[in-house]
Amino acid sequence: MRYFIEIARTGFTAVLLHPLRSAVTTACVVVLLLPFLVGLALSQGVEEEARDSIKFGADLYVSGDQFGRRVPIPLEAVQQVSEIEGVKQVTPRIVGGIVLGADNVDAVVVGLPIEHFPPEVTCVEGRLPRAGNRNELVVGTELAQRLKLHVGDLLPPFYHSSKGDRISEVVGLFDADAPLWQARLIFTLFDTAAEIFNQQGVATDLLVECRSGYQESIASTLQRDVAFPRGPGDGVVRTRVTSREELQAILPGGVAHRGGIFNLHFVLVFAVGIPVILVTSGLGLSERRREIGILKATGWQTDEVLLRNAVESLVLSLTGACIAILLAFVWLQWLNGYWIASIFLNGIDVSPGIRVPFRMAPVPVLFAFLLSLVLVMTGTLYSSWRASTVAPVEAMR
């Protein structure tokens, strides 16, 4: 054992024998692993928030369907769905996209009836919209940042409605720590959203809360038996039902999720990484060949040389992986994913106005370390083996 420890000690020594080579190899590992770790952490963060979105959302989402296409659902459906056995509550909702301001900033309008609003919220600075002469809006942080909106600001009419255009007032701003989907959100009353889109009497979906044990029967009744007339000559609108379980099933998870990530990074890491590390850590480095030649001439065996270089590779890859993990953490936690978040999360500014969600799970982190070990080992062991299998005189030449 002592014999192996002594050889391992020389591996540590080798790291400092060529400080420039060690630094460049570590830097290569960091450069390769950093975007990989940041991307993984962001995707895990988004996934966790998406799970909350499904968990705390409705049991069933009902939308309209005509010829296989999603269409708005008439508000008469609320009454019809409420009468199905086991239905606790039906809430119509409008979700739609609009473009605002001179810079054409995309925003998402969500409208819900006032009865659905909670009495108190902490995720909004200001208050929730109320019914009145003005349209009252709660605006997402990124949108407010881009349009320079504050609580109390008045907006001139930004839409055309058959009911007339009205001034809107910003009554609240979402907290930056709220989920990322609040970034470009305009949250308002259902009627206000209907006016903004000039779509009266329809909703994009119905949120259905079910009594325990009734969810499946309600979903099948809705899909089988329920249809709504859309208007004279427009035929009927059938229902399309999405359950919580269906949504949970489609969330990226496990192997398939990693597979997607690997598709991207496989090409980058192996196509660029191995040749780079091969060059920086061994191939073409005459000093390394001479060093191995001297070791062989003084009685070292090939396996001892390889063990020494394996320890050296382990130290370099562990250092590189740890630095990459720490940099990824600093980038996401303290720099709030500055610039990199806008690459992975489309629509987010370079300096995000929201709290960027991230989660560094142990498995991807261990995978990153293994990847760095494979990279450095491939770079150093092959060249060391080549140098140690030739005659010492040849290696020292």
Place this chain on the structure above:
Amino acid sequence: MTGKGITLQVFGLLLLSITAAAAVVWSLGNHHDGRTRNQEFQQMVGGLGTGPAVDLSSCPFSFDARLANGCRSDLGPIPGGVSYCREHGCSLFSCAKLHDPQAEKASHHAVFH
């Protein structure tokens, strides 16, 4: 190299590893405030958002899988076909479809625009 130098190197490496492990554990920690805020927000809006997009401009499916059946940029079973949608974060956020998306992919009016 002296024994002291190697000891320093080992300690440095250990410190680096422990700090990295601490960062991972911290990021995994149960951030109670964040969870409460998420719950409050999601209950208020009735469940919104499942993907990496923050608006509906080019891929509603990437904003919320409940709003569209599939990605309109999904080029199907060709290598990297699903990666061409810029909102899927280079396939990092690939997500299975809810229903058959063929009809919806042809439509640009799946949600209000």
